[in-house]
Amino acid sequence: MNETEAPLRRRVTLRDVAALAGVSPSTASKALNDRPGQVSTSTKERVREVAERLGFTPNALAQAMHSSRTGTVGLITDDLEGRFSLPILMGAEDAFGAGRTSVFLCDGRGDPIRESHHLKALVGRDVDGLIVVGARPDARPSVSHRVPMPVVYAYAPSEDSQDLAVVPDNTRAGELAAEHLVAMGRTRIAHISGDPTYSAAQNRAAGIATVLDAHGLEQVGPTQFGAWDEPWGRAATRNLLEHRTAVDAIIGGSDRITRGIIETVRASGREIPSDIAIVSFDNWEPLISGSQPSLTSVDFGFKQIGRRAAHLLSAALDGQPPAQRVETVTPKLVIRNSSTGT
Amino acid sequence: MNETEAPLRRRVTLRDVAALAGVSPSTASKALNDRPGQVSTSTKERVREVAERLGFTPNALAQAMHSSRTGTVGLITDDLEGRFSLPILMGAEDAFGAGRTSVFLCDGRGDPIRESHHLKALVGRDVDGLIVVGARPDARPSVSHRVPMPVVYAYAPSEDSQDLAVVPDNTRAGELAAEHLVAMGRTRIAHISGDPTYSAAQNRAAGIATVLDAHGLEQVGPTQFGAWDEPWGRAATRNLLEHRTAVDAIIGGSDRITRGIIETVRASGREIPSDIAIVSFDNWEPLISGSQPSLTSVDFGFKQIGRRAAHLLSAALDGQPPAQRVETVTPKLVIRNSSTGT
DNA sequence: TTGTAAGCGTTATCAT
DNA sequence: ATGATAACGCTTACAA
Numbered sequence: 001m002n003e004t005e006a007p008l009r010r011r012v013t014l015r016d017v018a019a020l021a022g023v024s025p026s027t028a029s030k031a032l033n034d035r036p037g038q039v040s041t042s043t044k045e046r047v048r049e050v051a052e053r054l055g056f057t058p059n060a061l062a063q064a065m066h067s068s069r070t071g072t073v074g075l076i077t078d079d080l081e082g083r084f085s086l087p088i089l090m091g092a093e094d095a096f097g098a099g100r101t102s103v104f105l106c107d108g109r110g111d112p113i114r115e116s117h118h119l120k121a122l123v124g125r126d127v128d129g130l131i132v133v134g135a136r137p138d139a140r141p142s143v144s145h146r147v148p149m150p151v152v153y154a155y156a157p158s159e160d161s162q163d164l165a166v167v168p169d170n171t172r173a174g175e176l177a178a179e180h181l182v183a184m185g186r187t188r189i190a191h192i193s194g195d196p197t198y199s200a201a202q203n204r205a206a207g208i209a210t211v212l213d214a215h216g217l218e219q220v221g222p223t224q225f226g227a228w229d230e231p232w233g234r235a236a237t238r239n240l241l242e243h244r245t246a247v248d249a250i251i252g253g254s255d256r257i258t259r260g261i262i263e264t265v266r267a268s269g270r271e272i273p274s275d276i277a278i279v280s281f282d283n284w285e286p287l288i289s290g291s292q293p294s295l296t297s298v299d300f301g302f303k304q305i306g307r308r309a310a311h312l313l314s315a316a317l318d319g320q321p322p323a324q325r326v327e328t329v330t331p332k333l334v335i336r337n338s339s340t341g342t
Numbered sequence: 343m344n345e346t347e348a349p350l351r352r353r354v355t356l357r358d359v360a361a362l363a364g365v366s367p368s369t370a371s372k373a374l375n376d377r378p379g380q381v382s383t384s385t386k387e388r389v390r391e392v393a394e395r396l397g398f399t400p401n402a403l404a405q406a407m408h409s410s411r412t413g414t415v416g417l418i419t420d421d422l423e424g425r426f427s428l429p430i431l432m433g434a435e436d437a438f439g440a441g442r443t444s445v446f447l448c449d450g451r452g453d454p455i456r457e458s459h460h461l462k463a464l465v466g467r468d469v470d471g472l473i474v475v476g477a478r479p480d481a482r483p484s485v486s487h488r489v490p491m492p493v494v495y496a497y498a499p500s501e502d503s504q505d506l507a508v509v510p511d512n513t514r515a516g517e518l519a520a521e522h523l524v525a526m527g528r529t530r531i532a533h534i535s536g537d538p539t540y541s542a543a544q545n546r547a548a549g550i551a552t553v554l555d556a557h558g559l560e561q562v563g564p565t566q567f568g569a570w571d572e573p574w575g576r577a578a579t580r581n582l583l584e585h586r587t588a589v590d591a592i593i594g595g596s597d598r599i600t601r602g603i604i605e606t607v608r609a610s611g612r613e614i615p616s617d618i619a620i621v622s623f624d625n626w627e628p629l630i631s632g633s634q635p636s637l638t639s640v641d642f643g644f645k646q647i648g649r650r651a652a653h654l655l656s657a658a659l660d661g662q663p664p665a666q667r668v669e670t671v672t673p674k675l676v677i678r679n680s681s682t683g684t
Numbered sequence: 685t686t687g688t689a690a691g692c693g694t695t696a697t698c699a700t
Numbered sequence: 701a702t703g704a705t706a707a708c709g710c711t712t713a714c715a716a
Contacts, residue, residue, distance in 0.1 A: 353709095355708095355709060355710085356709065356710065356711095357709075357710095367709085367710075367711090368710095368711075368712075371710070371711060371712085372711090372712095375711085377712095400709085400710075401708090401709050401710070403708095403709080403710095404708075404709035404710040404711090405709085405710060405711080406710095407709085407710075407711090408710065408711050408712080409711085
């Protein structure tokens with residue numbers, strides 16, 4: 001028994017404030033909520049002063065029982081490393097406004113049973129809405145029919161085309177990468193991508209092809225598909241350099257792949273970017289900033305995806321029909337030394 | 343077949359269940375909560391069957407108003423990249439049990455005002471407790487006196503030594519790294535660390551010194567302090583190799599630093615690990631797995647920190663005094679090729 | 685074994 | 701301008 005603990009004071013309730021201010025709870029409520037013309041200025045001031053002094057914080061749970069809004073949303077993800085979910089969460093927080101809406105973060109870990117538990121808990125907590133973040137950019141199973149509140153899918157769309165979603169534009173990302181290299185005067189462009197079962201890999205390749213076509217260029221060799229990691233970047237680059245000496249640019253499928261590409265290109269004695277220019281996808285800080293030379297990379301705007309998802313959810317809560325069910329966020333090219341610089 | 347297909351517009355309440363089962367709400371409550379000897383078996387079964395059929399989920403908010411436990415905790419962090427917070431969150435989720443406790447994740451972004459907003463919101467939501475994840479391993483301002491519920495600090499302790507905390511053991515981490523290298527027969531060991539204002543940097547250096555002393559070895563040159571990034575790893579390594587040729591091992595202060603070290607060592611024509619063995623800190627997958635050779639690195643066990651923090655919080659909620667206010671999680675060395683292999 | 689009623693903290697409605 | 705009262709969904713004495 002240690003009574004030296006922090007005083008477990010009972011939380012201050014509206015009653016306490018009202019009593020100390022010498023008014024009824026309902027008047028106190030009006031005073032604190034600034035009901036126009038329903039409470040005198042003097043009373044309002046007195047109540048507020050007391051509330052301040054007592055450190056009163058309204059019980060959001062009790063409030064929620066009236067407003068039919070709890071001011072909470074659930075964000076459920078399978079992305080363990082947080083590569084996508086955290087920026088998306090941050091964007092959502094921004095859009096909702098810190099303090100106004102609170103976010104339950106739930107990690108499904110790719111396990112449908114875990115996900116079900118979380119869903120049930122979130123429904124029980126009466127969240128106003130749900131944001132579901134997929135683990136990869138391909139369509140994932142819908143959960144919308146299992147919950148009584150609006151759901152927005154972020155990063156990966158739902159398999160049900162009726163569902164709302166905010167997704168990155170991978171095709172445009174491919175175009176951006178290729179357009180930049182063409183603009184820099186490169187003509188012999190190769191593409192080393194990742195896992196071909198990812199729609200992202202296919203869409204980026206398609207975007208690149210479109211741009212090369214439009215400029216009458218032909219890609220150097222077919223797109224090499226493999227894994228999303230550095231060893232594959234190294235292996236594919238070795239293969240490329242062995243068979244095609246006439247290459248003046250490489251597009252890497254992810255920053256991890258591109259780190260492998262850079263290492264191998266430099267080891268072969270070629271200079272970046274003078275001999276070979278490099279453009280990458282992801283713009284992931286821990287891999288980007290340390291690279292030598294620094295990496296030009298396409299940023300997918302995860303924070304923006306989070307913001308838009310939050311907006312879509314808010315609109316849905318207000319009963320506004322969305323302009324479009326699946327919204328696309330346009331990526332941005334961040335230019336650094338690997339494609340232009342010293 | 344699942345009868346609960348239709349999206350319920352109004353949530354199913356206990357009343358609905360009770361009405362359909364032909365009992366009063368209180369009886370339904372007892373039936374669902376398995377109150378021993380207060381409800382007949384037949385009634386219990388009937389109520390449960392109806393609840394199941396209607397897809398009834400109890401309103402956790404309403405329940406919370408009785409139990410004095412909301413089954414929610416707040417996790418507040420300043421760690422933007424999620425390098426620490428997400429593993430810690432995952433560990434905490436594990437320990438709490440998915441579905442039983444839900445976690446509000448709040449990003450303070452190093453801004454005290456934002457943090458205050460979040461704190462206020464969490465208090466208003468009546469969270470049972472708080473886990474505060476610092477941005478760096480040094481003591482951070484206490485928030486415990488500002489909230490009426492228990493707080494556990496994870497990763498970084500509180501400035502108030504009365505507060506509960508779970509932190510990594512950086513001294514032991516340094517020892518582990520050095521012990522391993524000594525065990526591998528290395529005698530000329532150098533240390534390239536990060537920002538010297540981090541206690542983590544100092545404590546690891548101290549751990550290394552202890553072990554070298556114990557073995558009658560002297561560190562090759564003073565610890566080089568700088569930044570936690572690759573460029574510093576490169577610069578420091580160049581400096582080291584220029585001035586000290588007799589080096590057979592380097593301890594890198596973080597995986598990012600170590601990536602820079604490896605690149606520079608190999609560029610100098612030396613082999614890893616035959617000429618120079620390398621050990622690192624962090625064991626951060628995106629940097630570790632792609633490295634060539636793969637990196638031996640000290641893992642701080644963030645998930646375990648999250649688990650312990652959750653346990654401490656649970657214990658505090660149950661009124662149990664902690665065995666110790668500041669609990670330490672022992673790191674583990676993960677051995678890969680940079681210190682031993684082919 | 686079951687039902688009735690009170691109450692958790694707040695807000696909306698309706699008197700006063 | 702203020703206050704009494706009911707209601708949100710649930711649990712729990714207490715009464716039947």
